[in-house]
Amino acid sequence: GDSVTQMEGPVTLSEEAFLTINCTYTATGYPSLFWYVQYPGEGLQLLLKATKADDKGSNKGFEATYRKETTSFHLEKGSVQVSDSAVYFCALSGHTGGFKTIFGAGTRLFVKA
Amino acid sequence: GAVVSQHPSRVICKSGTSVKIECRSLDFQATTMFWYRQFPKQSLMLMATSNEGSKATYEQGVEKDKFLINHASLTLSTLTVTSAHPEDSSFYICSAPDRVLAKNIQYFGAGTRLSVL
Numbered sequence: 001g002d003s004v005t006q007m008e009g010p011v012t013l014s015e016e017a018f019l020t021i022n023c024t025y026t027a028t029g030y031p032s033l034f035w036y037v038q039y040p041g042e043g044l045q046l047l048l049k050a051t052k053a054d055d056k057g058s059n060k061g062f063e064a065t066y067r068k069e070t071t072s073f074h075l076e077k078g079s080v081q082v083s084d085s086a087v088y089f090c091a092l093s094g095h096t097g098g099f100k101t102i103f104g105a106g107t108r109l110f111v112k113a
Numbered sequence: 114g115a116v117v118s119q120h121p122s123r124v125i126c127k128s129g130t131s132v133k134i135e136c137r138s139l140d141f142q143a144t145t146m147f148w149y150r151q152f153p154k155q156s157l158m159l160m161a162t163s164n165e166g167s168k169a170t171y172e173q174g175v176e177k178d179k180f181l182i183n184h185a186s187l188t189l190s191t192l193t194v195t196s197a198h199p200e201d202s203s204f205y206i207c208s209a210p211d212r213v214l215a216k217n218i219q220y221f222g223a224g225t226r227l228s229v230l
Contacts, residue, residue: 034218043119043206043221044157089156093219100147101208101219105156 002027006090006104013080014112021075021107023064023090031094033057033066033073034101038087047075047088085111116140117209119222126197127230134192134225136163136207142187143209147219148180151204163190197229 006023013019025033032051036044048057053068062077073090090104116139126132136146144165149157161182162170169182179201181193190209194201204226208219 036221041224041226043223044208044219045221046218049218100159100162103156106154108154 002031002092002094002102004090004092004102004104006088006107008105008107009087010108010110012110012112015082016079017111019075019077019080019084019109021088021090021109023073023075023104025071025073025090025092027071027092027094029094030068031092033064034091034093035062035064035073035075036089036091036103038089038106040086044089080109080111082111082113085109117143117207117220117222119207119225121225122223123226123228125228125230128198129196132194132197132227134194134205134207134227136190136192136209136222138188138209138211138220141209141211143190143211144187146184146190146207146209148182148190148192149206149208151206151224153204157206160192163192165190194227197227199229202227202229 003026034049035047037047038044048059050057050066056065064073064075087106087108089106091101093101118137120135146163148160150160151157159172160175163182163184165184171177184190204224206224207222
């Protein structure tokens, strides 16, 4: 079945450091790919998405490119802030299964001032 | 953007009681809603797919008599944890896709933290 694998955390960075959180997926067909963010005690918020190969999703300084050849969707940000501390989930959703979303395990990010 | 409201945000109950959690789509119709469970520091586990006007579809290993789902209207799904026990304590999150505007994007409720004493 479809699955998402993302790097284990926690990831601890200093403010203004470069961030990469790796994500790879396995899926039949051509799913849409997402990054969701969860702040402490809250639900999930969509951070960015890409719906086809070579699409780049971007939001709030975060970027991820849909790489079909490597089945990856790595999250990057050039300069993180303390307020970026959260848990980040990579996810996919396809036409099979009624648009069910499959989530990775989540990566916790701590940004120190 | 689309908003999903989940209520209550937190509930504490005694063992053996039943707890109902509501999930509402506020500005769009949702023929399908999803219910997830999240254990501390873990990912979301899909429990069931709630279908308006028909029975919910449960994932393998989820007890349907334990977690009752009702999707009575195009904007409301409810999850009832029946005869709750301490092991049911968890963070429950609902989501709904806006099929008209953005098929694959899930809009999430803020979650309900259930603590069973």
